[in-house]
Amino acid sequence: MSGSTGGAPQIDGQRLLGRLDELAQIGAIEGTHGNCRLALTDEDRDGRDLVGTWMADLGLDITIDGLGNVVACTEAGRVADSVMMGSHIDTVATGGRYDGNLGVLAGLEVIESALSSGRMPARPLSVGYFTDEEGSRFAPDMLGSLAYVGGMALEEALEITDRDGIAVGDELDRIGYRGAAPVPGTVPFAFMELHIEQGPVLEFHGVQIGVVEGVQGISWTEVTLRGQSNHAGTTPMPLRRDAGLAACRIANEVRDLAHNIGDSQVGTVGAISLVPNLVNVIAGSATMTVDLRNTSEAMLQHAESRLDEIVSRNAEAEHLEASQRRTARFEPVEFDTAVIDLVEKCAAEAGLTHRRMPSGAGHDAQMLARVCPTAMIFVPSFDGVSHNPAEYTAPPDIEAGANLLADVVWRLANGEIDSEIVESGATT
Amino acid sequence: MSGSTGGAPQIDGQRLLGRLDELAQIGAIEGTHGNCRLALTDEDRDGRDLVGTWMADLGLDITIDGLGNVVACTEAGRVADSVMMGSHIDTVATGGRYDGNLGVLAGLEVIESALSSGRMPARPLSVGYFTDEEGSRFAPDMLGSLAYVGGMALEEALEITDRDGIAVGDELDRIGYRGAAPVPGTVPFAFMELHIEQGPVLEFHGVQIGVVEGVQGISWTEVTLRGQSNHAGTTPMPLRRDAGLAACRIANEVRDLAHNIGDSQVGTVGAISLVPNLVNVIAGSATMTVDLRNTSEAMLQHAESRLDEIVSRNAEAEHLEASQRRTARFEPVEFDTAVIDLVEKCAAEAGLTHRRMPSGAGHDAQMLARVCPTAMIFVPSFDGVSHNPAEYTAPPDIEAGANLLADVVWRLANGEIDSEIVESGATT
Numbered sequence: 001m002s003g004s005t006g007g008a009p010q011i012d013g014q015r016l017l018g019r020l021d022e023l024a025q026i027g028a029i030e031g032t033h034g035n036c037r038l039a040l041t042d043e044d045r046d047g048r049d050l051v052g053t054w055m056a057d058l059g060l061d062i063t064i065d066g067l068g069n070v071v072a073c074t075e076a077g078r079v080a081d082s083v084m085m086g087s088h089i090d091t092v093a094t095g096g097r098y099d100g101n102l103g104v105l106a107g108l109e110v111i112e113s114a115l116s117s118g119r120m121p122a123r124p125l126s127v128g129y130f131t132d133e134e135g136s137r138f139a140p141d142m143l144g145s146l147a148y149v150g151g152m153a154l155e156e157a158l159e160i161t162d163r164d165g166i167a168v169g170d171e172l173d174r175i176g177y178r179g180a181a182p183v184p185g186t187v188p189f190a191f192m193e194l195h196i197e198q199g200p201v202l203e204f205h206g207v208q209i210g211v212v213e214g215v216q217g218i219s220w221t222e223v224t225l226r227g228q229s230n231h232a233g234t235t236p237m238p239l240r241r242d243a244g245l246a247a248c249r250i251a252n253e254v255r256d257l258a259h260n261i262g263d264s265q266v267g268t269v270g271a272i273s274l275v276p277n278l279v280n281v282i283a284g285s286a287t288m289t290v291d292l293r294n295t296s297e298a299m300l301q302h303a304e305s306r307l308d309e310i311v312s313r314n315a316e317a318e319h320l321e322a323s324q325r326r327t328a329r330f331e332p333v334e335f336d337t338a339v340i341d342l343v344e345k346c347a348a349e350a351g352l353t354h355r356r357m358p359s360g361a362g363h364d365a366q367m368l369a370r371v372c373p374t375a376m377i378f379v380p381s382f383d384g385v386s387h388n389p390a391e392y393t394a395p396p397d398i399e400a401g402a403n404l405l406a407d408v409v410w411r412l413a414n415g416e417i418d419s420e421i422v423e424s425g426a427t428t
Numbered sequence: 429m430s431g432s433t434g435g436a437p438q439i440d441g442q443r444l445l446g447r448l449d450e451l452a453q454i455g456a457i458e459g460t461h462g463n464c465r466l467a468l469t470d471e472d473r474d475g476r477d478l479v480g481t482w483m484a485d486l487g488l489d490i491t492i493d494g495l496g497n498v499v500a501c502t503e504a505g506r507v508a509d510s511v512m513m514g515s516h517i518d519t520v521a522t523g524g525r526y527d528g529n530l531g532v533l534a535g536l537e538v539i540e541s542a543l544s545s546g547r548m549p550a551r552p553l554s555v556g557y558f559t560d561e562e563g564s565r566f567a568p569d570m571l572g573s574l575a576y577v578g579g580m581a582l583e584e585a586l587e588i589t590d591r592d593g594i595a596v597g598d599e600l601d602r603i604g605y606r607g608a609a610p611v612p613g614t615v616p617f618a619f620m621e622l623h624i625e626q627g628p629v630l631e632f633h634g635v636q637i638g639v640v641e642g643v644q645g646i647s648w649t650e651v652t653l654r655g656q657s658n659h660a661g662t663t664p665m666p667l668r669r670d671a672g673l674a675a676c677r678i679a680n681e682v683r684d685l686a687h688n689i690g691d692s693q694v695g696t697v698g699a700i701s702l703v704p705n706l707v708n709v710i711a712g713s714a715t716m717t718v719d720l721r722n723t724s725e726a727m728l729q730h731a732e733s734r735l736d737e738i739v740s741r742n743a744e745a746e747h748l749e750a751s752q753r754r755t756a757r758f759e760p761v762e763f764d765t766a767v768i769d770l771v772e773k774c775a776a777e778a779g780l781t782h783r784r785m786p787s788g789a790g791h792d793a794q795m796l797a798r799v800c801p802t803a804m805i806f807v808p809s810f811d812g813v814s815h816n817p818a819e820y821t822a823p824p825d826i827e828a829g830a831n832l833l834a835d836v837v838w839r840l841a842n843g844e845i846d847s848e849i850v851e852s853g854a855t856t
Contacts, residue, residue: 199662216661220707230812232696232719233644233788234627237686239812244697245683248676255673258665268660269672270702270709277699279648279717279755289707291660327707360661384658384667 008110008410009117013399016109019054020398023047023089023105024097034389035097039090039132039143040068040168045175047089051104051129058112060127064179066154068172069144071128071185074111074120082126083413084188085110085405087195087364088133088144095134096391098196098398102379103364104129106194106402110409121413123189130364131177137162145367150184157183190339190412190421191368193376194405196393198361200384208400209354210378211344215366216264216293216358217300217332223250223311226321229276229284244274244283246318253310254290261303264295264358295332295358332358333366336373338420339412343375346407352400361386373412373421377404436538436838437545441827444537447482448826451475451517451533452525462817463525467518467560467571468496468596473603475517479532479557486540488555492607494582496600497572499613501554502539510554511841512616512800513538513833515623515792516561516572523562524819526624526826530807531792532557534622534830538837549841551617558792559605565590573795578612585611618767618840618849619796621804622833624821626789628812636828637782638806639772643794644692644721644786645728645760651678651739654749657704657712672702672711674746681738682718689731692723692786723760723786760786761794764801766848767840771803774835780828789814801840801849805832 027035027043037043048070055062060072063079071086073079087103107127114120130148135141138160147157158169172178197203202210227241251269258267268291274283290307294300308324315322340356347354359366359376368374379401382392411417455463455471465471476498483490488500491507499514501507515531535555542548558576563569566588575585586597600606625631630638655669679697686695696719702711718735722728736752743750768784775782787794787804796802807829810820839845 197662198659199664200658200667201662201664204667218661222707228811230628231626231788231814232698233646233694233721234625234629234814235694235788235812236627236629237683237694239628239632242683242696244700245679248679248697248700251673251676252680255665255670266661266663266665268670268708268710269676270660270707270711271705272672272676272700272702273705274698274700277701279650279698280696280719281698282696283698291708293661360659360663383656384663386659386662 006119008406009113009119011109011113011399011402011406013395016105016402017395017398019105020097020101023050023101026050029094029389032389033097034095034391035091036093036095037089037091038093038137039134040137040171040175044090045177048177051089054108058115063181064177065181065185066178066183067144067147067157068131068177068179069128069148069185071126073124073126075124078124079126079186079188082124082188083409084126084128084191085193085409086128087193089129090132090134092134092136092387094387094389096386096388098391098393099198099386100133102398103193103195106405109402110406113406121410122415123413125409125413126188133364138168142362142364142367145364147183148185149367149371151367151370154183187371189372191365191372191374192405192409193363193365194401195363195376195378196386197378197381198386199381201357202378202380203382203384205355207353207355208380208397209347209352209404211340211347211354211356212335212359212376212378213340213356214295214332214334214358215362216295216360217297218328218330219292219300219304220326220328221290221307222325222327223288223290224323225286225315227284227318230282232280232282235282240282241319242282243286243320246314246320247272247286247288249314250288250310254307257303257306257310261299265299265303266293266360267291267303293360297331300332333369335369335375336421338417339373339375342411342417343377343408346411347404350404350407352404377401434547436834437541437547439537439541439827439830439834441823444533444830445823445826447533448525448529451478451529454478457522457817460817461525462523462819463519464521464523465517465519466521466565467562468565468599468603472518473605476605479517482536486543491609492605493609493613494606494611495572495575495585496559496605496607497556497576497613499554499556501552503552506552507554507614507616510552510616511837512554512556512619513621513837514556514558515621517557518560518562520562520564520815522815522817524814524816526819526821527626527814528561530826531621531623534833537830538834541834549838550843551841553837553841554616561792566596570790570792570795573792575611576613577795577799579795579798582611615799617800619793619800619802620833620837621791621793622829623791623804623806624814625806625809626814627809629785630806630808631810631812633783635781635783636808636825637775637780637832639768639775639782639784640763640787640804640806641768641784642723642760642762642786643790644723644788645725646756646758647720647728647732648754648756649718649735650753650755651716651718652751653714653743655712655746658710660708660710663710668710669747670710671714671748674742674748675700675714675716677742678716678738682735685731685734685738689727693727693731694721694788695719695731721788725759728760761797763797763803764849766845767801767803770839770845771805771836774839775832778832778835780832805829
């Protein structure tokens with residue numbers, strides 16, 4: 001490898017913040033700082049057009065694939081050799097301006113600051129954004145990056161429809177983003193994603209940087225309990241078959257389960273629906289959701305089997321019929337240990353407070369991790385709020401995160417950990 | 429007292445069942461055995477007209493008061509001396525054919541069988557039905573009997589409106605049931621109400637007759653909990669302020685509370701609403717209802733103070749704001765001990781299996797109990813189901829209940845327990 005031996009050029013924080021602001025004007029939600037750019041809508045197209053202008057202004061080589069994933073590289077035809085940065089620019093219906101956008105625009109900023117400095121690393125740099133990461137309009141989420149790494153056939157992805165029956169392929173044609181580049185896409189040398197944490201951990205600990213080790217595995221279960229609806233006054237306690245009570249007992253034990261397993265285990269009962277849901281009627285049936293997440297597949301399976309036991313035992317105690325349905329299941333993703341170590345080392349050298357952590361939410365990086373050495377950097381989310389117009393990350397945190405991204409990418413692109421990457425058995 | 433010295437004439441079970449069936453044709457819910465005769469609707473009027481025809485056919489003296497309460501007596505102007513039977517003939521929107529109707533038509537049957545036998549007891553007999561017992565259209569429930577005993581001024585009752593803003597007084601005029609008799613109404617010598625249990629206790633114990641000692645006091649509380657809505661994946665367990673979890677913990681402790689207090693205490697969380705109620709979002713707020721009932725006012729107050737403590741402790745543990753609102757509160761009602769003893773004695777002598785029990789639901793008898801010696805007789809409800817077209821009580825149980833009513837009323841009307849009633853300090 002050859003290239004500049006100096007450190008990465010400092011990024012221009014004002015330019016990055018300015019672009020975040022400009023992009024957030026497209027699909028802005030009036031009276032808030034948030035926006036709505038659902039995948040493949042007119043607003044998404046306008047956002048893509050704006051980011052495309054910035055990419056073109058830097059003279060980058062832009063490719064658009066058959067699913068609308070866009071990659072811009074400092075050297076034409078060299079994406080396979082590049083260190084890629086990126087994320088997504090679609091949002092949820094009531095989205096903030098940082099989720100996804102930060103990873104794309106920070107990648108662009110890293111490239112621009114390098115180009116402006118006149119110093120470039122040995123490897124080319126690229127930045128991409130992937131179609132429909134949020135999954136708010138077309139399921140599943142992370143659709144673009146899933147197909148990019150070969151996890152779903154292009155034909156299948158194009159036929160996915162939204163609630164109104166409109167297909168991904170037709171919308172890509174309509175907004176002019178069905179490109180010619182092949183899907184699956186070109187695998188880069190490595191991939192880095194800067195993202196807001198979307199949780200409260202960094203803020204709570206007063207730490208600037210999250211060194212993301214992987215993405216939690218997810219297990220969603222819908223539990224349905226059937227008992228007997230009866231009069232709350234005339235039915236003695238021992239004769240009740242109260243589906244609502246059993247749902248509440250299960251919810252309590254899900255909290256206990258998470259506490260007892262500890263480590264990264266989380267467990268949430270976010271939705272409970274009782275029937276008939278009246279003050280003076282014992283609930284005859286209850287439907288509830290259980291969201292279990294762990295960074296360890298073995299522990300996640302352990303949590304699932306504990307949940308089975310909790311549901312069975314509580315249903316039996318209240319003489320209920322119980323059924324369960326797994327509504328989502330993703331295995332945990334572990335990022336490349338050498339790249340994780342590099343992120344941590346760079347953060348330390350930059351004097352940034354940092355802590356290793358899992359991601360509780362899904363990200364495009366977890367798809368890229370299937371095919372190349374990958375890691376992520378988190379910056380703090382005010383109050384842990386995300387998917388909300390109130391989403392906010394302080395400018396100094398954004399700048400620190402982007403500079404850390406630049407440093408990590410610079411070193412990856414200069415071959416600083418090539419030997420460790422090979423040793424860690426990454427899949428390149 | 430003078431009158432027939434023989435026992436009460438046997439009632440005609442077929443005639444009673446026939447009238448229950450005929451009345452149930454008015455406002456029949458197609459495809460079910462249930463019906464809908466909301467208070468003061470056209471269907472209620474048609475039901476009133478039919479029952480009025482039966483009363484008139486027996487030559488009874490019928491009075492209609494200013495709130496549409498109807499009393500028919502075997503002797504004109506002697507309601508004050510009579511033993512009154514009765515209940516209501518309005519229903520909930522999805523009602524059965526027994527709730528209320530049984531008490532009115534069994535009273536009519538007791539009178540008809542006595543008149544047919546040519547033997548009458550010393551006191552006159554009367555049967556009445558009270559306006560809007562269900563409260564499904566006009567709140568509060570037991571409106572007619574409440575006003576009849578002087579618990580609400582007539583003027584106030586007439587101005588109560590339904591959801592469409594239609595007033596009780598106007599509807600009484602429209603259906604022709606605003607009568608001339610004064611409100612409050614004439615206090616009878618005693619009052620007896622036969623009713624279906626509307627609960628599973630008699631069926632569970634295989635017992636034919638419930639000797640009702642009183643009506644449980646009721647305390648309804650709406651609890652609102654406010655925490656913080658957050659991502660179910662990215663928010664570590666220790667940083668959560670999960671309003672849904674606290675609601676579930678409170679629901680569990682309400683069950684424990686009822687179990688620990690024991691006796692007649694029941695406790696029900698019938699309604700829980702989480703916001704936003706999504707699988708992957710920690711509930712930011714929760715609203716739940718708590719229904720507490722006890723036959724003892726002191727114990728009900730104890731249960732309420734325990735609930736306060738349960739809500740406060742669980743809200744604090746999860747760092748939530750909690751507020752409570754009492755949405756209903758009625759003190760327990762105790763029936764006349766001499767009349768209760770008489771019901772029990774008559775049941776035993778008739779060879780009917782029986783057990784003393786409270787009523788978990790409200791009834792017109794609890795209003796009459798304020799002004800005269802009163803008790804109730806329960807007959808079994810199939811599966812404990814009521815307020816439902818599937819409501820069912822087997823013909824032999826109906827017949828047994830009506831004959832027991834006849835026996836009790838006969839003895840009351842022949843002065844069998846006059847001395848005990850005085851001793852028990854009844855309010856006549």
